[in-house]
Amino acid sequence: MPADTRWFSLDDIEKAAQNTLTKEHADFFAGAAGDESTLRSNRDAFERIRLRPRVLRDVSSRSTGITLLGRHLDTPVIVSPTAFHRLAHPDGEIATARAVAAANTVMIVSMAATTRIEAIGEETERWLQLYLQPDGDFTTALVQRAEKAGYGALVVTVDSPVLGRRERDHRNGFHDLPAGLRCENMVDDAGTLRSIAMDASVTWESVDRLRAVTGLPVLLKGVLHPDDARRAVDHGVAGIVVSNHGGRQLDGTVATIDALPAIAEAVPDGFPLILDGGVRRGIDVVRALALGASAVGIGRPVLWGLAAGGQDGVSQVLDLLRTEVDEALALCGVSRPDHLDPDVIWTGPPTHRRVPKHPGGHP
Ligand SMILES: Cc1cc2nc3c(=O)[nH]c(=O)nc-3n(C[C@H](O)[C@H](O)[C@H](O)COP(=O)(O)O)c2cc1C
Protein backbone atom coordinates (compact mmCIF):
# COMPACT_ATOMS: atom_id res chain seq x y z
CA MET A 1 0.00 0.00 0.00
CA PRO A 2 1.54 3.39 -0.95
CA ALA A 3 2.31 5.46 2.14
CA ASP A 4 0.23 8.38 0.87
CA THR A 5 -2.95 6.32 0.50
CA ARG A 6 -5.69 7.59 2.76
CA TRP A 7 -9.04 5.98 3.06
CA PHE A 8 -11.96 7.99 4.36
CA SER A 9 -14.77 5.47 3.98
CA LEU A 10 -15.41 1.77 3.37
CA ASP A 11 -16.23 2.80 -0.19
CA ASP A 12 -12.62 3.98 -0.64
CA ILE A 13 -11.33 0.66 0.69
CA GLU A 14 -13.65 -1.27 -1.64
CA LYS A 15 -12.22 0.65 -4.59
CA ALA A 16 -8.65 0.05 -3.44
CA ALA A 17 -9.40 -3.68 -3.11
CA GLN A 18 -10.61 -3.90 -6.70
CA ASN A 19 -7.11 -3.02 -7.92
CA THR A 20 -5.55 -5.97 -6.09
CA LEU A 21 -7.97 -8.75 -7.06
CA THR A 22 -8.50 -10.70 -10.27
CA LYS A 23 -11.95 -10.27 -11.79
CA GLU A 24 -13.02 -13.77 -10.81
CA HIS A 25 -12.00 -13.31 -7.18
CA ALA A 26 -13.46 -9.79 -6.95
CA ASP A 27 -16.72 -11.18 -8.37
CA PHE A 28 -16.70 -14.08 -5.90
CA PHE A 29 -16.46 -11.62 -3.00
CA ALA A 30 -18.87 -9.03 -4.38
CA GLY A 31 -21.43 -11.32 -5.96
CA ALA A 32 -24.74 -12.66 -4.78
CA ALA A 33 -27.45 -15.04 -5.94
CA GLY A 34 -29.78 -14.63 -8.93
CA ASP A 35 -30.51 -11.03 -9.91
CA GLU A 36 -28.67 -9.80 -6.78
CA SER A 37 -31.83 -7.96 -5.76
CA THR A 38 -31.37 -8.83 -2.08
CA LEU A 39 -27.79 -7.55 -2.23
CA ARG A 40 -29.14 -4.16 -3.37
CA SER A 41 -32.09 -4.09 -1.02
CA ASN A 42 -29.90 -4.59 2.06
CA ARG A 43 -28.36 -1.19 1.21
CA ASP A 44 -31.53 0.51 -0.05
CA ALA A 45 -33.46 -0.45 3.08
CA PHE A 46 -30.83 1.17 5.33
CA GLU A 47 -30.94 4.36 3.27
CA ARG A 48 -34.72 4.53 3.46
CA ILE A 49 -34.64 4.60 7.27
CA ARG A 50 -34.24 8.22 8.34
CA LEU A 51 -32.97 9.39 11.70
CA ARG A 52 -34.57 11.84 14.10
CA PRO A 53 -31.76 13.09 16.36
CA ARG A 54 -32.17 14.74 19.76
CA VAL A 55 -30.32 17.93 20.70
CA LEU A 56 -28.85 19.63 23.79
CA ARG A 57 -28.17 16.41 25.63
CA ASP A 58 -24.51 16.66 26.76
CA VAL A 59 -22.89 13.85 24.83
CA SER A 60 -19.37 14.89 25.81
CA SER A 61 -18.73 11.58 27.54
CA ARG A 62 -19.40 8.65 25.22
CA SER A 63 -18.60 5.00 24.63
CA THR A 64 -19.07 2.68 21.65
CA GLY A 65 -18.62 -0.41 23.86
CA ILE A 66 -21.18 -3.18 24.24
CA THR A 67 -21.52 -6.49 26.07
CA LEU A 68 -22.18 -9.52 23.87
CA LEU A 69 -22.51 -13.05 25.28
CA GLY A 70 -20.99 -11.76 28.49
CA ARG A 71 -17.91 -10.20 26.83
CA HIS A 72 -17.10 -6.52 26.73
CA LEU A 73 -16.34 -5.34 23.18
CA ASP A 74 -15.04 -1.87 22.25
CA THR A 75 -17.29 -1.65 19.20
CA PRO A 76 -20.73 -2.97 18.27
CA VAL A 77 -19.33 -4.21 14.92
CA ILE A 78 -18.19 -7.83 14.73
CA VAL A 79 -16.76 -9.83 11.83
CA SER A 80 -19.22 -12.12 10.04
CA PRO A 81 -17.85 -15.41 8.70
CA THR A 82 -16.50 -15.26 5.17
CA ALA A 83 -14.74 -17.97 3.21
CA PHE A 84 -11.20 -17.98 1.81
CA HIS A 85 -9.38 -15.03 3.45
CA ARG A 86 -6.11 -16.12 1.83
CA LEU A 87 -7.71 -15.44 -1.54
CA ALA A 88 -7.84 -11.77 -0.50
CA HIS A 89 -4.37 -11.62 1.08
CA PRO A 90 -1.56 -14.13 1.74
CA ASP A 91 -1.84 -13.52 5.52
CA GLY A 92 -5.52 -14.49 5.33
CA GLU A 93 -7.43 -15.29 8.51
CA ILE A 94 -4.37 -14.69 10.70
CA ALA A 95 -4.24 -11.04 9.60
CA THR A 96 -7.98 -10.65 10.11
CA ALA A 97 -7.75 -12.08 13.62
CA ARG A 98 -4.95 -9.68 14.58
CA ALA A 99 -6.96 -6.70 13.40
CA VAL A 100 -10.00 -8.02 15.28
CA ALA A 101 -7.91 -8.42 18.44
CA ALA A 102 -6.64 -4.85 18.14
CA ALA A 103 -10.22 -3.60 17.80
CA ASN A 104 -11.36 -5.77 20.76
CA THR A 105 -14.29 -7.31 18.96
CA VAL A 106 -15.35 -10.80 17.78
CA MET A 107 -14.28 -12.76 14.69
CA ILE A 108 -16.64 -15.46 13.46
CA VAL A 109 -14.27 -17.83 11.66
CA SER A 110 -15.79 -19.49 8.57
CA MET A 111 -15.85 -23.25 8.22
CA ALA A 112 -14.41 -22.42 4.79
CA ALA A 113 -11.33 -20.73 6.30
CA THR A 114 -8.06 -21.22 4.43
CA THR A 115 -6.17 -21.49 7.76
CA ARG A 116 -6.44 -24.11 10.50
CA ILE A 117 -8.71 -22.88 13.27
CA GLU A 118 -5.97 -23.51 15.88
CA ALA A 119 -3.66 -21.06 14.10
CA ILE A 120 -6.18 -18.20 14.02
CA GLY A 121 -5.66 -15.57 16.69
CA GLU A 122 -5.61 -17.08 20.15
CA GLU A 123 -5.56 -13.45 21.36
CA THR A 124 -8.97 -12.83 19.78
CA GLU A 125 -12.48 -13.67 20.86
CA ARG A 126 -13.43 -16.01 18.06
CA TRP A 127 -16.49 -18.09 17.31
CA LEU A 128 -16.63 -20.90 14.75
CA GLN A 129 -19.23 -20.93 11.96
CA LEU A 130 -20.44 -24.36 10.88
CA TYR A 131 -22.43 -25.90 8.10
CA LEU A 132 -23.76 -29.07 9.76
CA GLN A 133 -22.28 -31.92 7.75
CA PRO A 134 -24.11 -35.12 6.77
CA ASP A 135 -21.28 -36.93 8.58
CA GLY A 136 -22.12 -35.92 12.15
CA ASP A 137 -18.87 -37.40 13.46
CA PHE A 138 -16.87 -35.01 11.27
CA THR A 139 -18.82 -32.02 12.63
CA THR A 140 -18.36 -33.25 16.20
CA ALA A 141 -14.61 -33.67 15.73
CA LEU A 142 -14.34 -30.09 14.42
CA VAL A 143 -16.42 -28.82 17.35
CA GLN A 144 -14.06 -30.57 19.77
CA ARG A 145 -11.07 -28.93 18.08
CA ALA A 146 -12.79 -25.53 18.46
CA GLU A 147 -13.44 -26.18 22.15
CA LYS A 148 -9.83 -27.18 22.71
CA ALA A 149 -8.55 -24.13 20.84
CA GLY A 150 -10.61 -21.80 23.04
CA TYR A 151 -13.37 -20.74 20.69
CA GLY A 152 -16.19 -19.00 22.55
CA ALA A 153 -19.27 -20.06 20.56
CA LEU A 154 -20.54 -21.97 17.53
CA VAL A 155 -22.54 -20.25 14.81
CA VAL A 156 -24.61 -22.64 12.70
CA THR A 157 -25.56 -21.29 9.29
CA VAL A 158 -29.15 -22.35 8.63
CA ASP A 159 -29.98 -20.49 5.41
CA SER A 160 -28.12 -22.94 3.18
CA PRO A 161 -29.89 -26.29 2.62
CA VAL A 162 -28.44 -25.86 -0.87
CA LEU A 163 -25.91 -23.32 -2.12
CA GLY A 164 -27.37 -20.19 -3.76
CA ARG A 165 -26.76 -19.81 -7.49
CA ARG A 166 -24.14 -17.13 -7.92
CA GLU A 167 -24.17 -16.46 -11.61
CA ARG A 168 -20.99 -14.39 -11.61
CA ASP A 169 -19.07 -17.45 -10.42
CA HIS A 170 -20.69 -19.66 -13.06
CA ARG A 171 -19.89 -17.18 -15.83
CA ASN A 172 -16.31 -16.80 -14.64
CA GLY A 173 -15.90 -20.55 -14.17
CA PHE A 174 -14.83 -19.96 -10.56
CA HIS A 175 -15.35 -23.29 -8.80
CA ASP A 176 -12.10 -24.07 -7.03
CA LEU A 177 -9.44 -22.41 -4.94
CA PRO A 178 -6.14 -21.87 -6.73
CA ALA A 179 -3.27 -24.30 -6.13
CA GLY A 180 -1.83 -23.96 -2.64
CA LEU A 181 -5.08 -22.86 -0.99
CA ARG A 182 -7.68 -25.18 0.52
CA CYS A 183 -10.31 -25.33 3.25
CA GLU A 184 -7.82 -26.36 5.94
CA ASN A 185 -10.47 -27.40 8.43
CA MET A 186 -12.10 -29.84 6.05
CA VAL A 187 -9.14 -32.23 6.19
CA ASP A 188 -10.25 -35.31 8.17
CA ASP A 189 -8.24 -37.53 10.52
CA ALA A 190 -7.18 -39.69 7.60
CA GLY A 191 -5.71 -36.60 5.91
CA THR A 192 -8.38 -36.52 3.21
CA LEU A 193 -9.73 -33.14 2.06
CA ARG A 194 -13.52 -33.14 2.13
CA SER A 195 -15.73 -30.65 0.41
CA ILE A 196 -18.18 -28.62 2.48
CA ALA A 197 -21.59 -30.22 2.04
CA MET A 198 -24.78 -28.19 2.12
CA ASP A 199 -27.09 -30.65 3.87
CA ALA A 200 -30.72 -30.21 2.81
CA SER A 201 -31.91 -32.64 5.52
CA VAL A 202 -31.02 -30.48 8.55
CA THR A 203 -33.84 -29.74 11.04
CA TRP A 204 -34.30 -28.37 14.56
CA GLU A 205 -33.34 -31.85 15.80
CA SER A 206 -29.94 -31.38 14.12
CA VAL A 207 -29.48 -28.24 16.24
CA ASP A 208 -30.51 -30.17 19.37
CA ARG A 209 -27.96 -32.88 18.53
CA LEU A 210 -25.22 -30.28 18.16
CA ARG A 211 -26.20 -28.71 21.49
CA ALA A 212 -25.99 -32.16 23.09
CA VAL A 213 -22.34 -32.66 22.07
CA THR A 214 -20.96 -29.28 23.13
CA GLY A 215 -20.85 -26.97 26.11
CA LEU A 216 -20.30 -23.98 23.83
CA PRO A 217 -23.14 -21.52 23.21
CA VAL A 218 -24.79 -22.18 19.84
CA LEU A 219 -26.08 -19.31 17.68
CA LEU A 220 -28.12 -19.65 14.48
CA LYS A 221 -27.17 -17.56 11.46
CA GLY A 222 -29.62 -16.82 8.67
CA VAL A 223 -32.93 -16.36 10.46
CA LEU A 224 -35.44 -13.93 8.89
CA HIS A 225 -38.82 -15.15 10.17
CA PRO A 226 -40.00 -14.25 13.70
CA ASP A 227 -41.51 -17.72 14.21
CA ASP A 228 -38.08 -19.25 13.56
CA ALA A 229 -36.59 -16.77 16.04
CA ARG A 230 -39.12 -17.92 18.69
CA ARG A 231 -38.32 -21.51 17.91
CA ALA A 232 -34.60 -20.84 18.24
CA VAL A 233 -35.19 -19.42 21.73
CA ASP A 234 -37.26 -22.52 22.63
CA HIS A 235 -34.41 -24.75 21.48
CA GLY A 236 -31.96 -23.08 23.87
CA VAL A 237 -30.02 -21.18 21.23
CA ALA A 238 -27.74 -18.45 22.68
CA GLY A 239 -28.28 -15.88 19.95
CA ILE A 240 -29.41 -15.25 16.39
CA VAL A 241 -27.68 -13.69 13.42
CA VAL A 242 -30.42 -11.98 11.42
CA SER A 243 -28.93 -12.47 7.97
CA ASN A 244 -29.75 -13.18 4.35
CA HIS A 245 -26.14 -14.23 3.75
CA GLY A 246 -25.41 -10.91 2.05
CA GLY A 247 -27.86 -11.89 -0.72
CA ARG A 248 -25.83 -14.97 -1.64
CA GLN A 249 -28.48 -17.58 -0.81
CA LEU A 250 -32.17 -16.91 -1.60
CA ASP A 251 -32.44 -13.86 -3.88
CA GLY A 252 -35.60 -11.85 -3.25
CA THR A 253 -35.47 -12.10 0.54
CA VAL A 254 -36.41 -9.18 2.74
CA ALA A 255 -33.58 -6.79 3.62
CA THR A 256 -32.19 -7.71 7.02
CA ILE A 257 -32.88 -4.28 8.54
CA ASP A 258 -36.54 -4.63 7.47
CA ALA A 259 -36.76 -8.13 8.99
CA LEU A 260 -35.21 -7.05 12.30
CA PRO A 261 -38.10 -5.31 14.13
CA ALA A 262 -40.42 -8.34 14.03
CA ILE A 263 -37.62 -10.60 15.20
CA ALA A 264 -36.69 -8.24 18.04
CA GLU A 265 -40.36 -8.32 19.02
CA ALA A 266 -40.40 -12.14 19.00
CA VAL A 267 -37.45 -12.79 21.34
CA PRO A 268 -37.04 -11.94 25.03
CA ASP A 269 -35.59 -8.53 25.97
CA GLY A 270 -31.81 -8.60 25.84
CA PHE A 271 -31.63 -11.81 23.77
CA PRO A 272 -28.47 -11.51 21.60
CA LEU A 273 -29.43 -10.46 18.06
CA ILE A 274 -26.71 -9.76 15.52
CA LEU A 275 -27.69 -8.24 12.19
CA ASP A 276 -25.58 -8.45 9.04
CA GLY A 277 -26.00 -7.48 5.39
CA GLY A 278 -25.14 -4.11 3.90
CA VAL A 279 -23.69 -2.44 7.00
CA ARG A 280 -21.28 0.13 5.53
CA ARG A 281 -21.61 3.24 7.73
CA GLY A 282 -21.78 4.18 11.37
CA ILE A 283 -25.33 5.38 10.79
CA ASP A 284 -26.27 1.85 9.61
CA VAL A 285 -25.01 0.52 12.93
CA VAL A 286 -27.10 3.14 14.75
CA ARG A 287 -30.17 2.18 12.69
CA ALA A 288 -29.72 -1.52 13.48
CA LEU A 289 -29.13 -1.03 17.21
CA ALA A 290 -32.08 1.36 17.43
CA LEU A 291 -34.32 -1.28 15.86
CA GLY A 292 -33.29 -4.02 18.27
CA ALA A 293 -29.91 -5.48 17.27
CA SER A 294 -27.36 -6.10 20.03
CA ALA A 295 -24.50 -5.86 17.50
CA VAL A 296 -23.95 -5.93 13.74
CA GLY A 297 -21.69 -8.03 11.52
CA ILE A 298 -19.74 -7.09 8.41
CA GLY A 299 -18.80 -9.54 5.66
CA ARG A 300 -17.45 -8.05 2.43
CA PRO A 301 -15.82 -4.95 3.99
CA VAL A 302 -13.41 -7.23 5.87
CA LEU A 303 -12.40 -8.90 2.61
CA TRP A 304 -11.87 -5.48 1.00
CA GLY A 305 -9.71 -4.39 3.93
CA LEU A 306 -7.65 -7.57 3.68
CA ALA A 307 -7.25 -7.28 -0.08
CA ALA A 308 -6.36 -3.59 0.07
CA GLY A 309 -3.98 -3.71 3.02
CA GLY A 310 -3.81 -7.02 4.91
CA GLN A 311 -4.05 -6.69 8.69
CA ASP A 312 -3.76 -2.90 8.51
CA GLY A 313 -6.55 -2.77 5.93
CA VAL A 314 -8.90 -4.73 8.20
CA SER A 315 -7.91 -2.47 11.10
CA GLN A 316 -8.81 0.56 9.01
CA VAL A 317 -12.23 -0.93 8.23
CA LEU A 318 -12.95 -1.60 11.90
CA ASP A 319 -11.50 1.75 13.07
CA LEU A 320 -13.41 3.78 10.47
CA LEU A 321 -16.68 2.13 11.45
CA ARG A 322 -16.01 2.59 15.16
CA THR A 323 -15.24 6.28 14.64
CA GLU A 324 -18.36 6.71 12.52
CA VAL A 325 -20.48 4.99 15.18
CA ASP A 326 -19.06 7.32 17.85
CA GLU A 327 -19.82 10.42 15.76
CA ALA A 328 -23.28 9.17 14.77
CA LEU A 329 -24.16 8.51 18.41
CA ALA A 330 -23.07 12.03 19.39
CA LEU A 331 -25.02 13.58 16.54
CA CYS A 332 -28.10 11.57 17.58
CA GLY A 333 -27.77 12.88 21.14
CA VAL A 334 -26.96 9.42 22.52
CA SER A 335 -23.88 8.58 24.59
CA ARG A 336 -23.85 4.76 24.46
CA PRO A 337 -25.03 2.04 22.07
CA ASP A 338 -27.35 0.51 24.65
CA HIS A 339 -29.20 3.82 25.03
CA LEU A 340 -30.39 3.67 21.41
CA ASP A 341 -34.04 2.85 20.87
CA PRO A 342 -36.66 3.25 18.11
CA ASP A 343 -37.31 6.84 19.24
CA VAL A 344 -34.38 7.94 17.04
CA ILE A 345 -36.08 6.51 13.91
CA TRP A 346 -38.37 8.74 11.84
CA THR A 347 -41.80 7.10 11.58
CA GLY A 348 -43.67 9.71 9.56
CA PRO A 349 -44.27 9.55 5.81
CA PRO A 350 -41.28 8.58 3.65
CA THR A 351 -38.92 11.51 3.19
CA HIS A 352 -36.22 9.90 1.14
CA ARG A 353 -35.88 9.42 -2.57
CA ARG A 354 -32.77 7.52 -3.52
CA VAL A 355 -30.43 9.75 -5.47
CA PRO A 356 -27.62 8.00 -7.32
CA LYS A 357 -24.19 8.95 -6.09
CA HIS A 358 -22.16 11.25 -8.31
CA PRO A 359 -19.81 9.11 -10.45
CA GLY A 360 -16.60 8.72 -8.51
CA GLY A 361 -18.40 9.41 -5.26
CA HIS A 362 -17.45 13.11 -5.03
CA PRO A 363 -19.63 16.11 -5.76
C1 LIG B 1 -17.22 -13.95 -0.07
C2 LIG B 1 -18.18 -14.32 1.00
C3 LIG B 1 -18.05 -15.53 1.65
C4 LIG B 1 -18.95 -15.89 2.65
N1 LIG B 1 -18.76 -17.06 3.32
C5 LIG B 1 -19.61 -17.41 4.30
C6 LIG B 1 -19.42 -18.61 5.03
O1 LIG B 1 -18.46 -19.35 4.80
N2 LIG B 1 -20.31 -18.92 5.99
C7 LIG B 1 -21.39 -18.12 6.28
O2 LIG B 1 -22.18 -18.44 7.15
N3 LIG B 1 -21.57 -16.95 5.63
C8 LIG B 1 -20.71 -16.59 4.66
N4 LIG B 1 -20.90 -15.40 4.01
C9 LIG B 1 -21.98 -14.49 4.44
C10 LIG B 1 -21.48 -13.51 5.52
O3 LIG B 1 -21.28 -14.17 6.74
C11 LIG B 1 -22.49 -12.38 5.80
O4 LIG B 1 -23.74 -12.94 6.13
C12 LIG B 1 -22.66 -11.38 4.67
O5 LIG B 1 -21.47 -11.23 3.93
C13 LIG B 1 -23.09 -10.05 5.26
O6 LIG B 1 -23.31 -9.11 4.29
P1 LIG B 1 -22.24 -7.97 3.83
O7 LIG B 1 -21.21 -8.68 3.01
O8 LIG B 1 -23.11 -7.06 3.04
O9 LIG B 1 -21.67 -7.32 5.07
C14 LIG B 1 -20.02 -15.02 3.00
C15 LIG B 1 -20.14 -13.80 2.35
C16 LIG B 1 -19.24 -13.43 1.37
C17 LIG B 1 -19.39 -12.09 0.71
Ligand SMILES: O=C(O)C(=O)c1ccccc1
Ligand atom coordinates in the same frame (compact mmCIF):
# COMPACT_ATOMS: atom_id res chain seq x y z
O1 LIG C 1 -21.21 -19.03 2.20
C1 LIG C 1 -20.82 -18.45 1.22
O2 LIG C 1 -21.36 -17.41 0.83
C2 LIG C 1 -19.70 -18.94 0.48
O3 LIG C 1 -19.30 -18.21 -0.37
C3 LIG C 1 -19.07 -20.24 0.72
C4 LIG C 1 -17.89 -20.52 0.05
C5 LIG C 1 -17.28 -21.75 0.22
C6 LIG C 1 -17.80 -22.69 1.06
C7 LIG C 1 -18.94 -22.41 1.73
C8 LIG C 1 -19.57 -21.19 1.56
